[in-house]
Amino acid sequence: MRIAFIGLGVMGRPMAGHLIAAGHRLFLKTRRGVPEDLVAAGGTACATVAEATAAADLVITMLPDTPDVETVLFGADGVAAAVEGRTVVDMSSISPLATQDFARRIAAAGGDYLDAPVSGGEVGAKAATLTIMVGGSETAFAHVKPVLEAMGKNVTRVGAVGHGQIAKVANQIIVALTIEAVAEALVFASKAGADPALVRQAITGGLATSRILELHAPRMIEGKFDPGFRIALHQKDLELALSNARALGMALPNTASTQQLFNLCTALGGAAWDHSGLVRAIEAMAGHRIADRTAP
Template sequence: MNIGFIGLGVMGRPMAEHLIDAGHQLNLSRVKDVSGYLVTKGGKAIDSAKVVAETSDIIILMLPDTPDVDAVLFGENGVASGLSAGKLVIDMSSISPVATKHFAARIEALDCDYLDAPVSGGEVGARAASLTIMVGGMERAFERAKPLFEKMGKNITLVGGVGDGQTTKVANQIIVGLTIEAVSEALLFSKRAGADPAKVRQALMGGFAASRILEVLGERMVKETFDPGFRMRLHRKDMTLAVDAARALDIALPNTAATQQLMNAAVASGDGDRDHSALIKTLERLCGGAR
């Protein structure tokens, strides 16, 4: 397929690379030095999102936040200005479910299809092509995109209509965020009580508390290796989406809100570009620092 790919960050680069390796022609926007190797592999650097849309049958976005998607789709020389009937826009960013529905309506008014398809699995999953992909949109569009999704992920689910993919991703981030906070508390408690947190984690991995968070991020907490797989500021953004959506739905998500506030504190303390497992450092600071 002739594919446009916009958003060549930590996640987007390996995702685009998998599509190139599968034999697809990729028209790439925002190529920088760190993503230049994709052009060497056969991708084509394009000057604007408009031209990407004009020269591609399917346009994939992998961007940081809701305003970024809005600007790329509908800003000056944006994707929408280059679309023609029958094209498909796939937003794989993690953004607001409410905004997603508005974006989809504007794209569909141009006689094009729209899918929201956020992912989970972090940089490791992106590199291994093992991402979980949560899709919202029409089934015909999903079937058209599925061969591409299969080159980037393993667990691929059409959840429902447009926006349902983003709702599922927010739910995922609630679970991940609260579990990171719980593991942080457990390991901090163990350390302050005089136990070896590495051995506590090892013991817990054999019980009902076992989880991927305890396995992967718990190890980072023990070793204090916080190079980002997923940056704290991006997870904070997702938790803010959850809190904002809860207010719009008139529901209480008290622990989600509390964890969002801890992530606010982490970003304010300079940990925004560290891995989200660095939340344990915020809890340590609340307890008077490491001992």
């Protein structure tokens, strides 16, 4: 398939590489310049988003936030300028309400639209093991599912347009609150005098086990927070959860408190830390760091 891929950052770059390896022809555009390895592998660098769109049958966007997606879709020389007869798949994590508006505007321009946010982070993007949550028509989903399966191992149509983003917001609530719970538990264990690595080993496999305990607890214990998935991006996702909850007239109390802990991490200079760095907020309040077992 001829695919325009817009956004080649930490996630988009390996995802585009998997599509090229699967035999698709890619037309590439990103703000910082198309990586040379993707061009060497067979990708085509394009000067504008509209140029990439016009050359393709399918358009994939993988961008940081809602305003970025809107600019790429509807800005000067954007996707909408050449989208007629094409399908747009937005794999960014953005507002569900904005997604539904974008889909209506793309439909008015003659295109089809799916939202397909992902979970799995940089590790999943590199390994092509992403979980992909899709919103849109069954017909459009069937058309693009083989493409999505080149980037992920769990590809699920959740429902109508916007429902993929709803699933992603729900996912991010669970991930954030689980990181917070693991951070509290490890700081408690360490300050109480136990070896946190052995505590982790003891509870892994029991009811408390999770992917967070498996993958992120070692980062917390070692104090190494190279991203990964940056705290600033998880803050964005939790803000989507909280703002949509307000619109729905409901409360998300633990999501709100976890967002405050991310805010504390940012105040400590950690906006670019991996989201497992949330443990630093718990450590700051405990006056104790796991990594050195001494007060900071």
